[in-house]
Amino acid sequence: MYSEIKNRFATSDVEVKRDDLAKVVVDRHRLFDLISMLGREYGYITLSAITCTDWIEDDHFVLSYMLVREDRKHNMMIQSMIGRDEPHIESLVGSFKQAQIMERDLHEMYGIDFVGNDNLVELSLENWIYTPPLRREFDTLEFVNNHLTFRDGRDDNMDVKKEMKRLRALKKAQKEAAKKAKEESSDVKQ
Amino acid sequence: MSNNRHITIFHGPQHPGITGNMSIELDLIGETIQRATTHVGYLHRGFEKLVERRTVIQAFTIVCRICVPEPDPNEINFAMAVEELAGLEVSDRATYIRTMVLELSRLAAQCLWLSGQSGSIGLYAVGQWAMADRDLILDLFEELTGGRVYHMYIYPGGVRRDLPEGFLDRVQKVLSHFKKRLKEYDDIFINNASFKARAKGVGVIDRDDCIKNGYVGQVVRGCGIEADVRRDRPYLIYDKLDFEIPTQDGGDVYARALVRRAEMDQSIYILEQLIADMPKGEIMTKIPTHRKFKLPKDDTWVSVESARGEFSYYMAGDGSEHIRRMQVRGPSLVHAFTLLEDMLVGAELSDVALIMNSLGICPPEIER
Numbered sequence: 001m002y003s004e005i006k007n008r009f010a011t012s013d014v015e016v017k018r019d020d021l022a023k024v025v026v027d028r029h030r031l032f033d034l035i036s037m038l039g040r041e042y043g044y045i046t047l048s049a050i051t052c053t054d055w056i057e058d059d060h061f062v063l064s065y066m067l068v069r070e071d072r073k074h075n076m077m078i079q080s081m082i083g084r085d086e087p088h089i090e091s092l093v094g095s096f097k098q099a100q101i102m103e104r105d106l107h108e109m110y111g112i113d114f115v116g117n118d119n120l121v122e123l124s125l126e127n128w129i130y131t132p133p134l135r136r137e138f139d140t141l142e143f144v145n146n147h148l149t150f151r152d153g154r155d156d157n158m159d160v161k162k163e164m165k166r167l168r169a170l171k172k173a174q175k176e177a178a179k180k181a182k183e184e185s186s187d188v189k190q
Numbered sequence: 191m192s193n194n195r196h197i198t199i200f201h202g203p204q205h206p207g208i209t210g211n212m213s214i215e216l217d218l219i220g221e222t223i224q225r226a227t228t229h230v231g232y233l234h235r236g237f238e239k240l241v242e243r244r245t246v247i248q249a250f251t252i253v254c255r256i257c258v259p260e261p262d263p264n265e266i267n268f269a270m271a272v273e274e275l276a277g278l279e280v281s282d283r284a285t286y287i288r289t290m291v292l293e294l295s296r297l298a299a300q301c302l303w304l305s306g307q308s309g310s311i312g313l314y315a316v317g318q319w320a321m322a323d324r325d326l327i328l329d330l331f332e333e334l335t336g337g338r339v340y341h342m343y344i345y346p347g348g349v350r351r352d353l354p355e356g357f358l359d360r361v362q363k364v365l366s367h368f369k370k371r372l373k374e375y376d377d378i379f380i381n382n383a384s385f386k387a388r389a390k391g392v393g394v395i396d397r398d399d400c401i402k403n404g405y406v407g408q409v410v411r412g413c414g415i416e417a418d419v420r421r422d423r424p425y426l427i428y429d430k431l432d433f434e435i436p437t438q439d440g441g442d443v444y445a446r447a448l449v450r451r452a453e454m455d456q457s458i459y460i461l462e463q464l465i466a467d468m469p470k471g472e473i474m475t476k477i478p479t480h481r482k483f484k485l486p487k488d489d490t491w492v493s494v495e496s497a498r499g500e501f502s503y504y505m506a507g508d509g510s511e512h513i514r515r516m517q518v519r520g521p522s523l524v525h526a527f528t529l530l531e532d533m534l535v536g537a538e539l540s541d542v543a544l545i546m547n548s549l550g551i552c553p554p555e556i557e558r
Contacts, residue, residue, distance in 0.1 A: 051519075100528065
């Protein structure tokens with residue numbers, strides 16, 4: 001199977017990771033041919049997940065399509081790269097019903113347009129108008145500081161750093177006092 | 191619409207028949223559902239984003255919070271993925287202990303299901319019993335890990351703490367209690383005429399759709415298909431253990447209940463084997479301190495069988511002490527959208543909670 005994939009899809013990037021997992025990297029334009037060939041000829045009929053990894057330094061996303069063989073004993077990870085600028089790729093909804101929700105999730109989190117999926121509406125984030133949050137340039141802390149307000153907390157709310165410093169000093173003083181008391185008692189015995 | 195035949199109601203997010211914070215928008219004519227739309231977004235906590243900004247070991251402390259009813263599959267997936275990427279070996283004893291924790295967790299999660307499923311048709315006494323029995327397992331977890339619900343115990347490289355003295359005896363005692371108790375559950379719930387009347391023929395799933403659409407767990411096994419990651423792609427020591435994969439042919443809520451009930455027996459059987467064969471030895475492999483713990487630029491995909499079905503993690507490292515990407519794929523994403531939205535069409539309003547409970551949907555794991 002692996003040599004056929006290498007020959008037919010002009011890729012040398014085939015890696016057997018475990019007995020039950022292999023990874024193939026293909027050009028995005030051959031991705032769906034490969035997925036359909038694996039389903040038709042080798043029984044990889046279940047789409048288990050679609051994941052995306054943001055390699056901002058290389059200016060691309062890596063999409064991973066996880067397929068499971070019909071006997072459920074083997075997984076195939078098919079990967080393709082797409083550009084980060086206006087990212088788009090064809091939808092798998094026509095072949096796999098569950099791709100609908102998986103693509104909707106990735107659309108919301110990375111802003112990827114899955115061409116052919118007509119239900120890329122909001123999922124978890126209501127009225128979100130900012131950078132899709134799982135893109136690397138989205139800074140959670142900065143977003144929180146700019147958009148949310150912190151509650152004052154309880155009246156007896158303590159500064160953690162100050163309190164830790166106070167406790168350390170207290171512990172040190174107790175240790176020294178115990179040491180001193182021990183020395184004094186040994187002096188009395190002598 | 192003008193004659194008031196159609197009404198739209200929201201089932202959840204605050205509703206005893208919803209297994210967590212999500213809602214289903216239901217379009218009804220009378221009591222019959224015409225269209226169902228799942229809505230999530232009530233507890234998006236951004237775990238996958240948080241993990242990317244923490245060190246590997248810091249990330250370990252939050253993954254268990256991804257699923258409240260059953261946190262341990264998150265811990266084991268996280269640990270297995272990190273170990274595979276970092277090339278860490280795990281000792282025999284740690285592997286046995288991990289398997290024991292996962293089976294106890296499965297048993298506790300099935301008690302929680304029993305409670306929800308019985309409550310969804312008004313058999314509240316069963317629910318109270320099941321929650322009390324689950325507490326016996328949580329007591330064991332508290333003794334072993336220090337935490338009742340979130341354990342942070344299955345650490346990359348092994349487990350965080352060895353078994354306390356006499357712990358296995360106490361596990362056996364709880365198992366003996368369960369053996370007696372499960373027969374009582376059969377009498378008051380599984381064989382209860384009102385449960386049978388409500389559950390048989392309801393929420394039926396087509397066997398042909400199961401595998402192709404990515405359904406997992408009791409949904410698939412309730413259609414007569416022996417799908418279980420513990421058998422199909424064994425991890426830990428499941429290839430050395432003797433156990434069966436219970437299946438039923440009905441494809442309905444009752445079939446899924448029978449499968450879950452039989453799985454409780456199997457978990458007890460597995461736990462007894464683990465108690466009998468527990469090896470001695472180290473529980474932790476030596477790992478770098480958390481500031482120096484780095485993952486190479488590589489990725490992997492790991493799966494385990496949770497109490498509700500296949501539970502998987504994708505993890506990618508980038509050579510730094512941070513995880514570049516971690517994606518959680520639990521059973522709920524596909525079950526709550528692809529399956530539930532279709533299955534509810536034509537069902538009665540009173541069956542929504544019953545059907546939803548039978549699918550093992552856990553909203554926190556959808557939103558991650």
